[in-house]
Amino acid sequence: MTRFITKQKHTKHVIPGNPIFVGNQKEENTRIRLIGYDTNTIAEVELQTVSELSDYLxxxxxxxxxxxxLHDVKLLGxxxxxxxxxxxxxxxxxxxGQRPKVDIGEDYIFTSIKMMFLDEKIHRLEAEQISMYLTKNILITFxxxxxxxxxPIRERLRNKKGRVRNYNITYLKYCLLDLIVDNYNFLMETFGEKVEDLEDKILLEPNKDILAEINKNKIELNYFRKAIRPAREAISNFKDFKTDLISKKEQPFFNDLQDLIQRSYDLVENYKNMLSEQLTVYSTNVNNRLNDIMKILTIFSVVFIPITFIAGIYGTNFEYIPELTYRSGYFVMWGVILFTVVVMLGYFKYKKWF
Structure with a gap:
């Protein structure tokens, strides 16, 4: 199953504006939750149908x-x-598979962004699409x-922590985006530790396992970059668009959000370059080790080629050869041959030449 591309075959020949679910269904049933709040009160309810929302608006x-x-297109409609x-x-x-974006209209702000997760067991990144539709006093998240x-945001609402209960609904959207971007930074720190740990391993013992780990980290980092690069571009739009839904009091928070995601993007680029350099160092070390091996084997060859040459000319057809009188001389010869092979293979193994 591809992670870098979400197949769009279901949208082929479909008239634009007709919502069609594209992706893998991750929930059996759709759940609707509502939190209504102001400075002094808060209420939480879970609803069964969209029509019930009208009673709380x-x-x-x-x-x-x-x-x-998101699979229930009828509910979305x-x-x-x-x-x-x-x-x-x-x-x-x-x-x-929608690319992260921000769309600002006269009375709404729509944002689509990827929430990234790390599967610790297999050290693999997964993404979930988060969509947010903001109006004057309502925020809908999908x-x-x-x-x-x-x-954590719900806990802050319940316990009246921070500014979220006192500011308008746009600040809540900022808090959600800030949590997603903070998670980007956390994931990059986790990846960074693994990438930096590879530095010493590459120098001490470059092997196929190290190469596989470098390539795996490159794949995961590219997957992360696929999500964060357009997200950075989208969040930067909050500074360019003028809308009454973002007040002067809230604008600095969105500017800070842009700085946070820029930090994540910079880390992605830095670790991407570091992995490329590690791959170069690995290749250089492997080539150096190969040169050392070839040098030693060449020495062996130089020593034994003259001996083989002399034996090839004169042979061993001398009249007096003590071993010819040994009853088990043939088996002794094979023992010496096998012993020599084992010793040489053991030496090669000890030197980690294979």
């Missing part, structure tokens, strides 16, 4: 709706109808699967 000053599961979301935006939400990635 005018009850709270700020509303965060989270939808887990109902959400789009309720909140007058453009069908092209719904199409982007349903397409899990996730591919249920998870607790935003649970």
């Amino acid at each position: 005018n009850k709270y000053e700020k509303i965060w709706i989270n939808i887990d599961g 109902e959400v789009g109808k309720l909140f007058t979301i453009h069908t092209l935006v719904l199409e982007d939400i349903a397409n899990t 996730q591919e699967k249920q998870g607790d990635i935003f649970e």
Whole structure:
């Protein structure tokens, strides 16, 4: 199954604006959760249908709706109808291969970004698409699967920590994006430790396992770069677009977000270059070791070629050869041959030539 490309065969010949789920279904059922809050109050509910949302829209000053599961296109259509979301935006939400982007309209901000995860068992990166649709007092987030990635933000809302309850709903969106970008930095630090640990291994014992680890890290880093590069471009748009949904008080936070993701991108580029250099060092070390091996084998050859030459001319056809009278001389000869082979193979193994 490809990770770098999400196949778009289901969207072929489909009229633009008709949402079609593209990707792998990660949830059996879709879940709808709502958090309504203001400075003094907060309420959390889990709903069964989109129509139930209407009962809560005018009850709270700020509303965060989270939808887990993107495979139910009918449900997405109902959400789009309720909140007058453009069908092209719904199409982007349903397409899990969508490139990270920011689309700012007159009364909404739509953001699509990748949340990255590291499978510790196999040291493999996985991505989940997160879409956010922001209006004046409502934030709708769409996730591919249920998870607790935003649970720290929910805890801050419940316990009234930080500014999130006092600021408007745009600040909540910033908090979610900040959590995703912070995770980028955490993953890069984790990868960085592994990449830097390879430095000494390459110099001390360059072998096929080290080469495989370098190549694996290069693949994972390229996969990470595929997500973070367009995300950096998208987040930079918050500085360029002018919208009433981002106030002067909140703009500095989005500017700081751009600095954070730039740091992640710089780390990706640095470790990408470091891995390329490690591959060069590995190749150089292997070539040097090969040259050393060839030098020693050449010495052996130089020593034994004259001996072989002399034996080839005169042979061993002398009249007095003591071993000819030995009853087991033939087997002794084979013993010496085998012993010589074993000793030489043992020496090569000791020197790690194979």
